[in-house]
Amino acid sequence: MQNHLVASAEPTHPLAEALLDWYDTSARTLPWRVSPAALKSGAVPDPYRVWLSEIMLQQTMVEAVKPFFARFTSLWPTIEALAAAEADDIMKAWAGLGYYSRARNLVACAKVVAELGAFPQTEAELRKLPGLGAYTAASVAAIAFGQPAAVVDGNVERVMARMLALPVPPAKAKNAIREAVAAMVPPVRPGDFAQAMMDLGATVCTPRRPACMFCPWREPCLARQRGEQDLYPVKAPKAEKPTRVGAAFVAVRRDGAILLRKRAGTGLLAGMAEVPNSDWNARQDGDTTERAAPFHARWREVGTAEHGFTHFGLTLKVYRTDGVETAKAPPGSWWSQAAEWEGEALPTVMRKAIRCAIPTAFPPKAKGKP
DNA sequence: CACCCGTGGCC
């Protein structure tokens, strides 16, 4: 029932026409994308890959997603395979990508879809699935199923803020933006149109120094006409970001294993692994955090680990003790051998803390030029 | 609607 090839009597908006022409020659090649040429030749997108990529791309840059997408599709090539997987294995594979509720919703969504037998194909039905909000439901409907849905993400907001010279932050004009986009969605190639808007925002209409000379919309763009493209989108005032402090405890057994435990199922880093640690408070008077140690031992302070979360910064005092006996492992915890650390569901802040205590753990990836 | 929820790259 996919209607990628279903024509319509409605005309395509001139701006959509120009954008699709630009997309035909300028589309990015992405592992989860069916190229416009392939699509025209009859290739059909895999809804599973479209959905998985859209979830991973939420608030996450393309380059960060690529290795995770490759890993996931290798481990779980289909939605049925993913639905049958152990949730813990999925959390482990997600470790490092951030926003871990996405991974929990991914598991829940996979089970629902596997039960249904297939993804629903309409925006309204997709919207009911866990982890699919307005953006993702529209994007899957458009890209995977050829539905004329209005896809509005951060890229589209920025593009439209400049097109319309919006005098307010895009978040304050969501309805106006969605309506403006909906009026442009073409009756054919709505999925390409959505991806073209996002490619335009990502490669031409960029947050800083937009490359207006290469933009298919440089003539109609109101901000560009005024030479004020750098003034948009209007920024919302930023909220203050407090700093919290806490303590983390790296217990090293005589064979080199370290003590880990699992975080609570809700809230920050829900369901992820951690080294034992104190509460993270706004202020710490003295070193009372040391009382949060998992057991009594000679804890040496070995340094601090800094980490920035979305809405607060964290400074963790890191303590280490060595030569621990196995009998001292508290219930709910487990000993993890060095060879297993990379595979644990450890978020980045915990990897930093462990690296602080054990410098050979989690070596930074070599990425610089030789 | 305001707030919560990660991470790494960039200038």
Add this chain to the structure above:
DNA sequence: TGGCCAAGGGT
């Protein structure tokens, strides 16, 4: 170097 930013969703 630190603030800003990137294909949002849930509550």
